[in-house]
Amino acid sequence: MVTNRVFVKICGITNLDDAQCATALGADALGFVFARSARQVTAEQVRSILSRLSGEVLTFGVFVDEPVAHVLRQVDSLGLSGVQLHGSETPDEVAYLRERIPYVIKAISVTQDFLEQSACYQHTWAILGDGPVPGSGRLADWSTVAAQRESAMPANDGGISMSRGMSDVPRPARFILAGGLRVDNVAKAIRQVQPFGVDVSSGVERTPGHKDPDRLRAFISAVRGVAATSLPSYGQ
Numbered sequence: 001m002v003t004n005r006v007f008v009k010i011c012g013i014t015n016l017d018d019a020q021c022a023t024a025l026g027a028d029a030l031g032f033v034f035a036r037s038a039r040q041v042t043a044e045q046v047r048s049i050l051s052r053l054s055g056e057v058l059t060f061g062v063f064v065d066e067p068v069a070h071v072l073r074q075v076d077s078l079g080l081s082g083v084q085l086h087g088s089e090t091p092d093e094v095a096y097l098r099e100r101i102p103y104v105i106k107a108i109s110v111t112q113d114f115l116e117q118s119a120c121y122q123h124t125w126a127i128l129g130d131g132p133v134p135g136s137g138r139l140a141d142w143s144t145v146a147a148q149r150e151s152a153m154p155a156n157d158g159g160i161s162m163s164r165g166m167s168d169v170p171r172p173a174r175f176i177l178a179g180g181l182r183v184d185n186v187a188k189a190i191r192q193v194q195p196f197g198v199d200v201s202s203g204v205e206r207t208p209g210h211k212d213p214d215r216l217r218a219f220i221s222a223v224r225g226v227a228a229t230s231l232p233s234y235g236q
């Protein structure tokens, strides 16, 4: 299916109320941070949230440098849709997980060689371009992403298809923008970067680990408010 609807993932969910609120407001995905964090959750907390969550939403476990066997066990035992990897997981580890899990997101901090780094992870479902510190609310450098994407052609499946001088660099996956997104900057970021999706955590929180329903509503509505005609079409 081809769409220009921007995918919205709400990360750092720690409780059922926030999970239900984000889902009811139309989030496409939720993220549960298993890594050390102010938003860290246990497998038991996630199991309890998922057992009471209704509605169609993808669920991601967020990991940093965990052994792949552990990641797989968590996904299987909790019934997560996918994983988001924020450490120095290798392309081989990511490929191994993608053969077994349909939704694998590799997070990479946006730097000057961001596009080359992402291209190493061809087997992901999506690449997430993050700010310098995950979950910190610090902005990813949109101009770097936008400039690098300008030297690339959007592919039908939402990938960053290389063109011109970079045609020999393999094409990475869908692109999700994260890092410091908030209600007052997300529309501008989408217009500038034209991502497949956006991911937010601290920008919709009241306090670390607790989402603010008004901020959630305003954020999702700001994303949905970006004129679809101004965006490229992506495969889902």
Ligand SMILES: O=C(O)c1ccccc1NCC(=O)[C@H](O)[C@H](O)COP(=O)(O)O
Binding pocket: 011, 012, 033, 035, 036, 037, 038, 039, 062, 063, 064, 086, 130, 131, 133, 134, 135, 136, 137, 138, 178, 179, 180, 181, 199, 200, 201, 202, 203
């Ligand atoms: O949230 C954390 O503390 C965290 C810790 C370790 C790995 C990942 C983590 N979060 C990932 C995210 O919440 C987001 O994908 C992303 O970094 C955006 O965060 P924010 O700038 O707060 O919107």
